[in-house]
Amino acid sequence: MISAAITILWKDLKIELRTKEAVSAAFVFCVLTLVIFNFALDMNSDEARRLGAGFFWVAFAFGGILALNRSFAIEKETGCSRALMLAPVDRSAIFLGKFIANIIFMFLIELLVLPLFTIFFDVPTGRAIGTLLTIFILGAVGFSAVGTLFSAVAANTRMRELLLPILLLPVTIPALIAAVETTSWALGTEMSVSFWFKLLIVYDAVFATACFLVFEYVLEE
Amino acid sequence: MAQNGGIRGKVLPALVLVLLAVSLYLVFYYAPTEAKQGVVQKIFYVHVPLAWNAFLGFFLVFIFSFRYLTTRKRKFDMRAYAAAEVGVLFNTLVLITGPIWAKPIWGIWWTWDARLTLTLVLWLIYVGYLMLRHYVDNPEKRATLSAVVGIIGFIDVPLVYFAIRWWRTQHPKPVIAGGKGSGLDPRMALTFWVCVATFTLLYTWLYRRRAEIEELEEELDDDGTDIATGTTVGGAL
Amino acid sequence: MAGEAALSCTGVTKRFGRFVALSNVALRVPASTCVTLFGHNGAGKSTLLNISCGLIRSYEGSVDVFGVDQRTAGDNQRAAIGFVSHQTFLYDDLTARDNLRFWARLYGVRGPVQRTDELLERFDLTAKAGATVRSLSRGMKQRMALARALVHQPQLLLLDEPYTGLDEAACEMLSALIRGFVGAGGSALVTTHDIDRGLGVADRVSILDRGRLVYDSPRGNLTTETFRQHYRKMLSA
Numbered sequence: 001m002i003s004a005a006i007t008i009l010w011k012d013l014k015i016e017l018r019t020k021e022a023v024s025a026a027f028v029f030c031v032l033t034l035v036i037f038n039f040a041l042d043m044n045s046d047e048a049r050r051l052g053a054g055f056f057w058v059a060f061a062f063g064g065i066l067a068l069n070r071s072f073a074i075e076k077e078t079g080c081s082r083a084l085m086l087a088p089v090d091r092s093a094i095f096l097g098k099f100i101a102n103i104i105f106m107f108l109i110e111l112l113v114l115p116l117f118t119i120f121f122d123v124p125t126g127r128a129i130g131t132l133l134t135i136f137i138l139g140a141v142g143f144s145a146v147g148t149l150f151s152a153v154a155a156n157t158r159m160r161e162l163l164l165p166i167l168l169l170p171v172t173i174p175a176l177i178a179a180v181e182t183t184s185w186a187l188g189t190e191m192s193v194s195f196w197f198k199l200l201i202v203y204d205a206v207f208a209t210a211c212f213l214v215f216e217y218v219l220e221e
Numbered sequence: 222m223a224q225n226g227g228i229r230g231k232v233l234p235a236l237v238l239v240l241l242a243v244s245l246y247l248v249f250y251y252a253p254t255e256a257k258q259g260v261v262q263k264i265f266y267v268h269v270p271l272a273w274n275a276f277l278g279f280f281l282v283f284i285f286s287f288r289y290l291t292t293r294k295r296k297f298d299m300r301a302y303a304a305a306e307v308g309v310l311f312n313t314l315v316l317i318t319g320p321i322w323a324k325p326i327w328g329i330w331w332t333w334d335a336r337l338t339l340t341l342v343l344w345l346i347y348v349g350y351l352m353l354r355h356y357v358d359n360p361e362k363r364a365t366l367s368a369v370v371g372i373i374g375f376i377d378v379p380l381v382y383f384a385i386r387w388w389r390t391q392h393p394k395p396v397i398a399g400g401k402g403s404g405l406d407p408r409m410a411l412t413f414w415v416c417v418a419t420f421t422l423l424y425t426w427l428y429r430r431r432a433e434i435e436e437l438e439e440e441l442d443d444d445g446t447d448i449a450t451g452t453t454v455g456g457a458l
Numbered sequence: 459m460a461g462e463a464a465l466s467c468t469g470v471t472k473r474f475g476r477f478v479a480l481s482n483v484a485l486r487v488p489a490s491t492c493v494t495l496f497g498h499n500g501a502g503k504s505t506l507l508n509i510s511c512g513l514i515r516s517y518e519g520s521v522d523v524f525g526v527d528q529r530t531a532g533d534n535q536r537a538a539i540g541f542v543s544h545q546t547f548l549y550d551d552l553t554a555r556d557n558l559r560f561w562a563r564l565y566g567v568r569g570p571v572q573r574t575d576e577l578l579e580r581f582d583l584t585a586k587a588g589a590t591v592r593s594l595s596r597g598m599k600q601r602m603a604l605a606r607a608l609v610h611q612p613q614l615l616l617l618d619e620p621y622t623g624l625d626e627a628a629c630e631m632l633s634a635l636i637r638g639f640v641g642a643g644g645s646a647l648v649t650t651h652d653i654d655r656g657l658g659v660a661d662r663v664s665i666l667d668r669g670r671l672v673y674d675s676p677r678g679n680l681t682t683e684t685f686r687q688h689y690r691k692m693l694s695a
Binding site for chain 1 (some may be wrong): 512513515520536537539541543545547548549550552563564566603606633
């Protein structure tokens with residue numbers, strides 16, 4: 001099962017390496033979101049610094065959804081999702097492989113957006129880079145867990161692009177709030193955050209498990 | 222699920238109507254008017270029971286989703302759907318009565334207070350559930366996919382609750398729904414609990430009717446499936 | 459294992475709501491045999507194939523592949539089956555080589571790299587091994603799809619309307635491949651409405667009409683004309 005998951009992980013990474021479609025589309029969308037926020041809310045630098053974390057994660061959420069959509073869109077295109085179901089592998093291995101691939105993609109998107117975010121909002125990210133990277137990973141795990149599952153769910157419907165955000169965003173609210181609070185703290189504008197770190201870790205653990213267990217039901221004919 | 226014939230099917234709706242009448246009397250004539258908030262406070266007798274029952278509904282969605290996945294019996298899928306629909310209806314009413322209550326008292330419609338925000342997020346999750354069902358044509362697939370979302374959505378609820386509550390303690394704002402137990406006059410308490418009973422029975426009645434209608438529609442469409450057991454029967458073709 | 463059928467369907471009935479896709483179908487694909495299943499669109503051919511390879515699990519009756527009940531079969535049992543459809547089952551953005559290696563690894567093939575090279579050679583695709591599938595011509599994609607289906611050396615090959623949209627040369631190649639596969643000991647079930655091609659590869663011939671198996675016989679000396687008349691008569695009955 002692990003080797004099947006790794007095979008699938010490599011496959012997803014290879015495809016993305018060749019096309020760069022998911023990460024680049026997500027990155028561009030994140031940047032657009034940040035730019036639009038800037039126009040929509042004419043903030044001075046103090047406000048920008050205080051609210052910046054929020055904007056970062058909103059931009060990430062929207063961009064990330066684009067990338068997650070592709071996760072199962074590529075499987076459906078040429079019938080590969082059926083072919084995967086026909087292969088002698090545990091369905092959960094498919095989840096595991098794609099889940100880890102998505103974590104990597106989400107993390108990449110966060111990394112790519114970070115420098116632009118630093119510049120646009122004039123925030124001191126350099127000092128807190130270690131903490132920020134930790135938060136990025138925790139956020140990526142939680143978002144990908146539910147995102148991978150719901151991407152598979154949405155891929156089975158008539159309106160895939162519409163349903164993924166509608167299903168995913170409400171469920172990821174706890175993780176997004178936690179990510180924003182911890183990021184704000186890392187950037188020096190929040191007080192106590194141990195609760196938020198704990199919440200993020202619990203969220204990740206709960207949903208990585210739950211989504212893993214429930215995934216096999218989604219891939220049925 | 223018994224077909225609605227004769228006296229038995231009429232007991233629940235009759236009870237609901239009676240309780241509704243009793244509740245109306247209690248709310249408007251028996252319960253004292255609250256000192257600070259005035260008449261508007263009486264919305265509380267509707268707002269809170271609606272919220273509790275919406276939550277009950279979503280819990281039922283979780284249970285039925287789980288049972289569907291483990292047994293594959295269509296009746297559980299239909300019950301989950303009915304529970305979700307009535308739950309979203311009640312939830313919508315909570316979201317409407319909340320601001321109606323808040324405006325006269327606080328002067329603003331909405332303050333993102335913990336409870337109302339949680340209700341809003343729940344509403345979003347379950348509206349998503351209903352939308353998902355709308356966009357899947359194959360009934361078996363629809364049942365399975367909804368069950369998955371129904372389970373994940375409910376698992377999220379405690380996490381949302383804690384996240385929002387903590388977020389609100391860190392960034393405090395005025396609270397719309399005054400605590401239900403905050404020094405309730407005994408007459409108010411009685412009124413409140415009668416209302417809770419009324420709305421719970423109302424939920425039950427609406428949910429059952431909805432589930433029945435789903436099953437009847439199934440029966441009309443689908444000659445081969447035994448409704449009670451949810452399995453296909455090898456009858457004459 | 460010797461007298462065991464590759465595929466054995468008994469009393470298979472499948473309903474989608476009110477619509478009966480398959481009705482009490484009994485079909486057998488003996489070892490080292492090719493069975494061609496004819497039928498119009500909507501006759502239920504694809505449904506039968508989906509049930510045979512374990513993609514659909516809720517139906518009445520029983521389906522055994524090499525003696526193993528498909529409903530309860532574990533993941534590993536699927537390794538004995540290969541599937542060819544009009545979808546390529548290939549990742550457009552991966553190279554031909556990467557595609558085959560991926561599927562070989564997923565199926566647990568020993569020496570996936572050598573097997574890949576072997577198949578590329580056999581299907582005359584070595585020159586294009588490093589090209590993405592998206593850039594291949596239609597004929598090459600077809601050959602790739604076949605290579606993929608055979609990468610794990612299945613014993614039972616299921617082909618769902620494989621001749622659709624193929625030119626003469628490709629059809630020839632496909633038929634030769636099927637005959638070769640069967641000659642080497644494999645079994646195949648081909649669905650098609652191309653009478654010439656279908657008869658050309660068949661050892662047994664069957665017809666599915668609106669969910670029922672109305673004809674099932676060894677090919678014998680049936681000529682295309684005779685069969686065509688048979689077919690027409692059967693389907694207008």
